[in-house]
Amino acid sequence: MDREIVKLLSEAGGVAIFPHVSADGDAIGSSLALAMALKKAGKDVVVYVEENIPAVYRFLPGTELTRFYDSSDEAMDINLALDTGDVGRLGTRGEAFFKAPCTVNIDHHVTNTKFALLNYVDETSASTGEIVYILLKKLKLHIDTDMATCLYTAVATDTGGFKYSNTTAETHRIASELVSAGIDIGELSQRIFDNTTYPKLRLTQKAIELLEFYENNRLAVVTFSRADLLATGASDEDCDGIVNIGRSVEGVEVSLLVKEKNAEEVRVNLRSKTYVDVSEVAAAFGGGGHKRAAGCTVNGTLQQVREQLIEAVKDRL
Ligand SMILES: [Mn+2]
Incomplete structure (x- = not known):
């Protein structure tokens, strides 16, 4: 994890998080977990979503920290894109993203264009959720059950329930830590994988x-x-x-x-x-x-x- 990003985040008073358009479980889960952790650390936090959160993820804790960007919103100290490979994936929020004095891009897409001031891209990571897990550890922020629920959703969805070839031993180690935080795997898995309309x-x-x-x-x-x-x-x-x-x-x-x-x-x-x-x-x-x-x-x-x-x-x- 990039030391400068950790330092800047620990010192920031306000952080806005930008998940990608058509946000998936990884984008939403990692954004909500990071938002809740930073909020708990006393920071001003908002998650700017492009669309309404998909129905399947609306039960996740932390959704009250999400909203649509308004051009009258004051810029935060840091605008942080999560799981977003390029500016196009910010959709209509592209301009808003670059309004903060510091922009950060944390992602795992091999095609990431490193569009922010500070970029941390680990393409060996199966999910952005795993990177956010490591980031929270570096920030010495406690991962509570709500944050673990969101991070587990991120990791589990981007690995297709730990089935895809991107799944690593590290993925399982992190998942194990998240399970230890007290999440209900049965209920969570049913909600995200075995639930259709x-x-x-x-x-x-x-x-x-x-x-x-x-x-x-x-x-x-x-x-x-x-x-x-x-x-x-x-x-x-x-x-x-x-x-x-x-x-x-x-x-x-x-x-x-x-x-x-x-x-x-x-x-x-x-x-x-x-x-x-x-x-x-x-x-x-x-x-x-x-x-x-x-x-x-x-x-x-x-x-x-x-x-x-x-x-x-x-x-x-
Ligand atoms: Mn992802």
Whole structure:
């Protein structure tokens, strides 16, 4: 952990935390845990979210520290981005982020562009939650049950429940410490992993219907139009995890979820199983991520972007 970041955070009077757009369990969990810890240490803290917190994470402690940025808000001493690979992932909060005298970027994406004044990027870490855990230790802040609940959510979601290849011995050591802080793993796991809604179930059904296979079944693709989302009653956050359906099929190396965002933009989620570095594919389209999980937002029609991505992945299979 960067000593200067630790020193600055311990001395700061006010800190604003910025998780990435379409915040996932890691972005939200690590932001809430850090916010609660800094608050408990007597600091002024706010978490600026881009969208409402996804329903699945609304039970987490610390959500009262989140809100939307208002241009009349006074700048804090430090603006700190968490789990955010590049400025684009700050969405509409990009300008607000750079208003503080000191900006910090803490992340684990291999494609991180080090956009802040101080950057700490550990791509060997499975989750930003693990980095925040280490940061809290360095700050000598006690991790209570609420903070542990949020950090465990961060670690567990970014490792797919400790199943993905990014999971390390260190991941388990940290998880073990978090469990010791008194969290209820059974209840927490059920809430974050075994809890669906009818719209999400219908969306999953639609995804299976629409699954297409290419390149001797090594590439799986699901393409969602806005109409598909509308027909199922699902929201954008319900698309979380859909890309894993294709990857789970025997023989598939790369899975794509190609989703119409609006008339001009298409969001693509990429997953790979063993050897294709999808962060490179996503980076070629202005996005980023990790070797086995990445994403990009591309200008064009749904069909155009779908074709472009299929071509780009074919070369690497
Ligand atoms: Mn993450």
